[in-house]
Amino acid sequence: MAQTAFITGATSGIGLAIANAFAKLNYRLILCGRRQERLDELQQTLGNEIDTYTLNFDVRDRAAVETAVASLPEDWQTIDVLVNNAGNAHGMGPIHEGDVDDWDAMIDGNVKGLLYVTRAVSPGMVKNGRGHIVNISSIAGKQTYANGGVYCASKAAVEALSEGMRLDLTQHGIKITNVAPGAVETEFSLVRFKGDEARAAKIYEGFTPLTATDIADAVAYAVSAPAHVTIADITILASAQAAATTIYRK
Ligand code: NDP
Ligand code: 8X3
Numbered sequence: 377m378a379q380t381a382f383i384t385g386a387t388s389g390i391g392l393a394i395a396n397a398f399a400k401l402n403y404r405l406i407l408c409g410r411r412q413e414r415l416d417e418l419q420q421t422l423g424n425e426i427d428t429y430t431l432n433f434d435v436r437d438r439a440a441v442e443t444a445v446a447s448l449p450e451d452w453q454t455i456d457v458l459v460n461n462a463g464n465a466h467g468m469g470p471i472h473e474g475d476v477d478d479w480d481a482m483i484d485g486n487v488k489g490l491l492y493v494t495r496a497v498s499p500g501m502v503k504n505g506r507g508h509i510v511n512i513s514s515i516a517g518k519q520t521y522a523n524g525g526v527y528c529a530s531k532a533a534v535e536a537l538s539e540g541m542r543l544d545l546t547q548h549g550i551k552i553t554n555v556a557p558g559a560v561e562t563e564f565s566l567v568r569f570k571g572d573e574a575r576a577a578k579i580y581e582g583f584t585p586l587t588a589t590d591i592a593d594a595v596a597y598a599v600s601a602p603a604h605v606t607i608a609d610i611t612i613l614a615s616a617q618a619a620a621t622t623i624y625r626k
Contacts, residue, residue, distance in 0.1 A: 435489025582625025
């Protein structure tokens with residue numbers, strides 16, 4: 377039977393591109409997100425090519441995560457690949473003026489949500505003695521920038537958790553891949569700037585940013601590596617980006 381992948385944040389951007397890339401690799405897909413209409417649309421688009429199953433839950437809601445994973449029908453319970461992609465930045469500003477609700481959204485979603493999903497899915501992988509977890513981190517997890525401290529901290533936590541998962545799960549035949557993208561043009565900045573389209577567009581002005589497909593291609597490469605090879609860490613930057621906040625714009 378084809379392998380099964382569980383993708384969080386499949387309704388947009390990088391997660392959506394990973395779903396499309398995995399469909400080309402003939403995976404069966406468990407597509408997750410909060411926007412049901414987008415999950416339905418994606419299921420319709422991919423449904424002719426591969427088997428899909430959708431789960432609607434907020435990764436920040438521990439009970440909802442546990443209920444959603446436990447609700448999977450028997451033939452969807454063996455998960456070969458988990459992609460922890462769901463996440464966002466919320467707001468930007470100095471720490472003394474920070475919006476505590478935004479901080480909660482980032483820490484709860486990017487860190488605790490990733491943990492809740494991993495806690496629910498990984499025991500099955502341990503039981504099967506095989507699996508692959510791909511964590512979508514960020515260049516922001518490796519380099520902290522001004523006015524983004526909490527988002528950067530949430531992604532630094534993802535970097536640490538990728539290492540921790542590798543230490544704990546390698547002995548159970550589970551590979552861990554940490555993927556750290558630079559600037560990718562998705563709905564990310566629109567969410568960060570709370571729907572301000574002009575401000576979001578400015579982030580990608582004057583250079584060619586990465587596309588979600590660029591990241592999905594790397595994830596597809598990592599999950600397609602031979603059994604004896606683990607692609608442990610991938611950092612992907614736009615060619616005009618030298619560091620988290622150093623982008624050469626024309
Ligand atoms: P998008 O905003 O386009 O996509 C975010 C996805 O995450 C959506 O599918 C959204 O689905 C889902 N999501 C967000 N919060 C939650 C939640 N609380 N519960 C469930 N699902 C959630 O952004 P990207 O595709 O760019 O972001 C994907 C990942 O990539 C994030 O972890 C982000 O931090 C990371 N990243 C992005 C970079 C970029 O420049 N774009 C660079 C480096 C890393 P829905 O709203 O339907 O729930
Ligand atoms: C998203 C990339 O540089 O905007 O993780 O933080 S950045």
